[in-house]
Amino acid sequence: MKDLYNQDYIVTGICADGYARVIGASTRNLTQKMLEIHNTSPVASAALGRLLTGAVLMSSQLKNDTDSITLQIKCNGPIGGLIAVSDAHGNVRGYCQNPHVDLPLRESDGKLDVSGAVGVGVLNVMKDLGLKEPYNGTVELLTGEIAEDLSYYLISSEQVPSVVALGVLVIPSDAPCGYEIAAAGGYMIQLMPGAPESLIDALEQRVAGFLPVTMMLNAGATITEVCEDLLRGLDFQVQQEIPCGYNCNCSKERMEKALVSIGKAELTAIADEDHGAEIVCHFCNTRYRFEEADLRKMLE
Numbered sequence: 001m002k003d004l005y006n007q008d009y010i011v012t013g014i015c016a017d018g019y020a021r022v023i024g025a026s027t028r029n030l031t032q033k034m035l036e037i038h039n040t041s042p043v044a045s046a047a048l049g050r051l052l053t054g055a056v057l058m059s060s061q062l063k064n065d066t067d068s069i070t071l072q073i074k075c076n077g078p079i080g081g082l083i084a085v086s087d088a089h090g091n092v093r094g095y096c097q098n099p100h101v102d103l104p105l106r107e108s109d110g111k112l113d114v115s116g117a118v119g120v121g122v123l124n125v126m127k128d129l130g131l132k133e134p135y136n137g138t139v140e141l142l143t144g145e146i147a148e149d150l151s152y153y154l155i156s157s158e159q160v161p162s163v164v165a166l167g168v169l170v171i172p173s174d175a176p177c178g179y180e181i182a183a184a185g186g187y188m189i190q191l192m193p194g195a196p197e198s199l200i201d202a203l204e205q206r207v208a209g210f211l212p213v214t215m216m217l218n219a220g221a222t223i224t225e226v227c228e229d230l231l232r233g234l235d236f237q238v239q240q241e242i243p244c245g246y247n248c249n250c251s252k253e254r255m256e257k258a259l260v261s262i263g264k265a266e267l268t269a270i271a272d273e274d275h276g277a278e279i280v281c282h283f284c285n286t287r288y289r290f291e292e293a294d295l296r297k298m299l300e
């Protein structure tokens with residue numbers, strides 16, 4: 001087995017005579033890292049983990065070092081809003097407004113109530129592809145379960161018929177918080193231009209009748225094997241496998257720029273009144289301390 005299969009990775013390929021693009025991602029480790037950074041509750045772990053996985057899947061369309069995709073959910077549910085940002089190299093980061101949201105398991109199926117935590121709202125997708133203006137698209141949330149919302153966005157806003165499946169499996173453990181991520185991952189199948197209309201229905205049916213992705217990953221399958229199984233008989237061909245992970249790109253220099261951008265008057269006030277500033281990165285909780293002398297230097 002390749003070393004890559006022991007870590008999180010993205011697999012890309014094609015199927016159905018090249019009429020469909022396939023992207024899969026195993027994201028257990030990066031979701032666990034998210035849990036440890038943000039102390040997410042089980043339901044917040046599922047919600048944010050799914051969004052991070054969605055951002056990882058979408059990142060396969062990025063090419064340049066500075067390209068990025070931001071998935072943001074603005075919603076009225078108790079989780080208060082979520083954001084995930086990915087780049088062209090499989091790095092992803094994110095946070096949610098209320099990581100400690102606690103809801104009972106859903107009565108109908110005994111699962112974590114992600115849609116209950118999210119509520120009603122919109123999904124905004126921003127793609128920074130190095131052009132003058134970033135690409136921006138917004139759709140109303142269809143279910144708040146995130147996978148359906150993402151496929152609805154792809155179909156209605158980008159006109160790409162897509163099937164998306166995302167999953168995060170949270171299990172009890174002896175970790176201090178009492179639980180851990182056992183498996184996480186997902187896949188996205190998209191029709192290429194010229195594909196027969198009937199293909200998306202066939203793919204949707206196959207996905208609907210397929211085992212949950214986390215169940216297969218938890219049983220030891222790689223995400224490549226999950227895609228092979230799902231697309232059996234449809235000529236699935238792997239093109240690329242690359243690692244992915246939870247990595248923040250913050251630095252003291254970036255935080256300094258953010259401080260400078262608030263303006264001279266504001267910065268002077270902070271120097272005069274607070275004699276320094278501390279900025280915490282939302283994505284990774286790293287603290288950056290700026291002394292009064294640092295602020296005075298920026299003001300010059």
Ligand SMILES: [Zn+2]
Nearest residue numbers: 248250281284
């Ligand atoms: Zn950071």
